[in-house]
Amino acid sequence: MDEFAVAVIGAGPAGGQCARQLAQRGIPVLLVEQHSNFSQNNYSSAASPLETMALFDLPPGVVARYWTNLAIAATEKEQIWYGDQPRGVVFDFAKLRQFLADSVEQAGGQVWLGHRFLAYKQVENGLEVTLRRSPAEKVTVKTQVLIDATGSKRAVINYGQNGQTIKADSSKYYRGIGTEYLIRVDQNIHQKFADTLVFFLGYRWSPQGYSWIFPMDNQQLKVGTAIFAGQHRYLGQLKPIRFYTEAIIRNYLRLEKNQYKLEEIHGSVLNYAVNQGDTYHRGPVVAIGDAVSTVNFLGGEGIRHGMQGANIAIPFVVDYLQGDPQAFEKYEQAMKAHFAEPWQRTENLSQRVYLEFGDRQIDLGVTYLSYLDYDDVLDLLFHYRFDRIYGGITPLLLKKFAQFSQQCRRWLRNLRRFFLI
Ligand SMILES: Cc1cc2nc3c(=O)[nH]c(=O)nc-3n(C[C@H](O)[C@H](O)[C@H](O)COP(=O)(O)OP(=O)(O)OC[C@H]3O[C@@H](n4cnc5c(N)ncnc54)[C@H](O)[C@@H]3O)c2cc1C
Numbered sequence: 106m107d108e109f110a111v112a113v114i115g116a117g118p119a120g121g122q123c124a125r126q127l128a129q130r131g132i133p134v135l136l137v138e139q140h141s142n143f144s145q146n147n148y149s150s151a152a153s154p155l156e157t158m159a160l161f162d163l164p165p166g167v168v169a170r171y172w173t174n175l176a177i178a179a180t181e182k183e184q185i186w187y188g189d190q191p192r193g194v195v196f197d198f199a200k201l202r203q204f205l206a207d208s209v210e211q212a213g214g215q216v217w218l219g220h221r222f223l224a225y226k227q228v229e230n231g232l233e234v235t236l237r238r239s240p241a242e243k244v245t246v247k248t249q250v251l252i253d254a255t256g257s258k259r260a261v262i263n264y265g266q267n268g269q270t271i272k273a274d275s276s277k278y279y280r281g282i283g284t285e286y287l288i289r290v291d292q293n294i295h296q297k298f299a300d301t302l303v304f305f306l307g308y309r310w311s312p313q314g315y316s317w318i319f320p321m322d323n324q325q326l327k328v329g330t331a332i333f334a335g336q337h338r339y340l341g342q343l344k345p346i347r348f349y350t351e352a353i354i355r356n357y358l359r360l361e362k363n364q365y366k367l368e369e370i371h372g373s374v375l376n377y378a379v380n381q382g383d384t385y386h387r388g389p390v391v392a393i394g395d396a397v398s399t400v401n402f403l404g405g406e407g408i409r410h411g412m413q414g415a416n417i418a419i420p421f422v423v424d425y426l427q428g429d430p431q432a433f434e435k436y437e438q439a440m441k442a443h444f445a446e447p448w449q450r451t452e453n454l455s456q457r458v459y460l461e462f463g464d465r466q467i468d469l470g471v472t473y474l475s476y477l478d479y480d481d482v483l484d485l486l487f488h489y490r491f492d493r494i495y496g497g498i499t500p501l502l503l504k505k506f507a508q509f510s511q512q513c514r515r516w517l518r519n520l521r522r523f524f525l526i
Contacts, residue, residue, distance in 0.1 A: 109135045109215075110426055112234055112248040114222040114261050116143075119394025119411035120254025121205025122161060126419045128214030132426065135246060136209050137236060141219035143199040143206070148373040149408065150285055150327050151196035152302055152319050154487045157409045158194060161416075167204050169197040170320045174301040175482065178357070179471040180309035180464050185301070186479040193302070193487075195319045195327070196408065220244070222260055225251055225390070232389060249389060250422055254415075256395040257376040262384050277382050279402055279452070281314070284346045284372035285329030286354070287321070288365045294358060295324045304404075306471065308464040310357070311349050313337050315404070315459075318353065325368065328354055331405055333459035346372075377402045379452065381445050386433035389425065393418050397440065403451040403458075404486060410444075417443060447489040 113124045116138035124136035140146050152172070157163065171191035177184055206216045220236040223243065231249045238244050253261035263271045298320050305316035314332040321327060330349040347370075354360050375395065383397040393399075399414040400407030421436035458467065474482060484490040 106233075106245055106247055107135070107215075108231075108247040109133045110248065111135070111250045111252060111422060112137060112246060113252040113254050114234075115139075115254035115256060115394070115396075116202055116206055116216065116218070117254060117256055117394060117411065118201065118205070118408045119256075119396075119399065119415045120252070121202055121209070122412040123252060123254060123393055123415035123418060124214055124216075125205050125208040125212065126416065127422065128209045128212035130419075130423065131213070132423070134209065134214040135248070136206060136214060136216045137220045137222060138206075138216070138218050139221040143202045146371075147199045147369070148283075148285070148371045149196075149198045150283075150317060150319050150329055150405075151198040151201065151408060152193060152317075153196060153406065153409050154193045154483065155191055157412075160409070161412050163201070164204065167196055167201040168194045169200075169322050169325075170195045170299065172300055172302050172320065175479070175486075176301055176303040177471050177474065178303065178305050178310060179307035179468045181307075181468045182471045182475070184471060184475040186482055188479060192479075192483060195302075195321060197321075201408070222255070222264075224264065225261070227388070249426060251390045252418075252422075253390065253392040253396045254394050257374060259376075259383075259392065259396045261390060262387065262392040262396055273376075277379055279377045279379060279456070280334035281331050281375040281377070281402065281405065282334060282346060282372070283329060283331040283375070283405065284350060284370065285327050286350050286367055287369040287371070288326055288328060288354065288360075288367055289324050290326055290358070290360065290365045292324060294360070294365075295320070295326065298326055305353060305357075306458075307467040308340070310353060312340050313343060313459055314349075316349055316353055318358070326358075328358070329372070333455065335460050337459075338461045339463055375400055375402075375405065375407070377452075381441055381448065385437035385440060389433075391418060391422070391433055391436065398448070399444065401448065401451055401489070403455040403489075406487070413443070414440060450491060451489055 110133045111127055112135045113120045114137045116136050124134050127134040172193050173188040173191050175186050209216050220238055223237050224235045225232045231247050232251050233245050233247055235243055235245050265271045298318055303318040305311045310316055311330055316330040319327040328350050330346050332346055378398045385397055393415050394411035399410040417439050418436055421432040425432035
């Protein structure tokens, strides 16, 4: 039986980054992925701020496109902020995960694609983990630490020792459903969107969620929609999710079906535990990434945060291997110290924006954002710096004051005309 110090199940951004870091520290690690290659399960839109590249030492080869501008379109109001240099990337999600897996192997770790986690059991000095290699073949490995990086599925941490999945209480989760079309468009259309992330809010485009157009290379665009599950305060039955994505292609990009090539439809479901209510560890079984809700539910950004969570876990995995039995308690505390406060705020805000706001409120919100400068908007959306919102008050007041004094001048002019003075 093969033996490892750590087995990481799931080669998404969190699992890949975790295994890469462990391998680079010389720790014997196995990275396991159920799919046999990374073009499968290529579900993420994969936009990220530019800092992600340096933060995780990523090469330009994993980037499909750099973005410079940001636009938000609501029912009545549309605002675009222009930059003069790249502010972020749209990853090629398959290449990003492939790069992380390759780095694991280069640093001496092992990567087993096409292996699905089935079960684990406690044995003397560790855990025995059973994987399905093919429909007919199972394989068992031994490990000291078992890491659940299976994303929203939480396949390992929710595995009960009796072989039954531990049932999650659905009232403790927010659920988001996302579907995306990868389309190939002609050069002119691609050029128009090549440097810009466009987000859609509001009832006209994306009731009960948000939609997007992100640029890729090779004349491709990603057009998608995410819907926040639950009963909206004002809205009734929604249309199927594809309806909203197709409406954006038709009514915003102004493309009929024969004017673009649909190359792929992909998507996934995000289950986010309310109030950081996840199980972070059970003995030497530890969860990272979306398995502990590192995705930010307001805008669905999860790659950077999943990788960040993996980095937070590393020293505690090392401490555990060196004999600290309390290491994973401390991991949970460290994760909460990093995520709890901003995640709590964005959790509440997303609940209000996607399930409670009227369309007019969303339009007013976007109108208000239009008074913020670009850096403040990016800080707000990517660093959850809600204090940046105050930056809009001065320009808004100045504009209102200018409008008011213009109005006064008009009244005065009319008065003078009226009294012939
Ligand atoms: C439609 C959509 C669009 C998104 N767009 C963005 C975006 O623009 N920017 C951004 O930052 N984030 C985005 N996200 C979120 C982001 O993709 C996730 O938060 C991120 O990928 C989570 O990383 P992870 O490694 O924790 O989990 P995942 O990426 O879900 O990886 C989990 C891996 O575990 C594997 N696995 C599952 N079960 C088993 C098993 N039993 N055995 C073996 N392997 C298993 C899966 O195949 C998968 O490869 C989007 C999400 C969706 C659904």
